[in-house]
Amino acid sequence: MTEDIPQAPIPAREQADRFLRAREVQSVALLEDYVEMIGDLIAEMGEARVADIAERMGVAQPTATKAVARLKREGLAISRPYRGVFLTDAGGTLAEKVRARHRTVVALLMAVGVPEETAELDAEGIEHHVSDQTLQAFESFLAGR
Amino acid sequence: MTEDIPQAPIPAREQADRFLRAREVQSVALLEDYVEMIGDLIAEMGEARVADIAERMGVAQPTATKAVARLKREGLAISRPYRGVFLTDAGGTLAEKVRARHRTVVALLMAVGVPEETAELDAEGIEHHVSDQTLQAFESFLAGR
């Protein structure tokens, strides 16, 4: 049983800031997943084709096309019509950061007893909300075990 | 330095399933936050008024009204025009579950070295992606320290 400790109520403004932050994070989460995954495809196959992007994301092909358009708008990817998609320097850097964070989150989850498959499943959503500060705490914890 | 261990590439289908799961979770995350927060308001003030809901969520009042409409559609809340908002049994049960999970996530983060404020900030997004299985692992870890 969890003890019934009444929490000191949070100021409305502060709580609102937390929710705002969570909403901001969520708006870049999809971009992060696309960028990381496109990086994987390029590493594995030399290029990322729209059809493969769609398959790996579990979306329809036009949805992937639209996402790529957004990545291009944000300066994370480049592509020409009917050709493969590639990452810009910014995109590649982001992909690497996201990939590393993903691995750390999975490792942390497993370190506290979460089975690997579940860790992978939950990490796919959790990772985007892990701040730099929390990521550092995770790394310290993993190093100091 | 993180070691450069090449991961075994995940089957596209399995990875797609993870992304699908993350997107599903994301679609209920906002509902969870609204329900938990409305529960707080009712506990503190006896009722949840639309203006207070909007303030705490950091959204405009019509956005809160629309969210309440969705909660009603989903059977989590009831209200009559120009009156306060209340939770159904289902809504109250969900609020309690979400509140408990939130506390556990914050506790776990702090247990691995995340400062309280950062833990609260990150938990607001992380919590929604924590599966029952992961939640249990968190509880065991916290109990067995």
Add this chain to the structure above:
DNA sequence: GTCAAGATATAGCTTAGGCTATAATTCGTG
């Protein structure tokens, strides 16, 4: 009891992210 202020609802707009159906392009095979 009236009515002005405050709270809530409604109208109408935007963007992101899905979808299906179909048009346009590329490319391998014969």
Add this chain to the structure above:
DNA sequence: CACGAATTATAGCCTAAGCTATATCTTGAC
């Protein structure tokens, strides 16, 4: 080297979630 299959782009639709502006309802002060 042509053409059919595969791939990609486009058109057009939907829902969720945000916003501002404005209409409508409630309520407390006089």
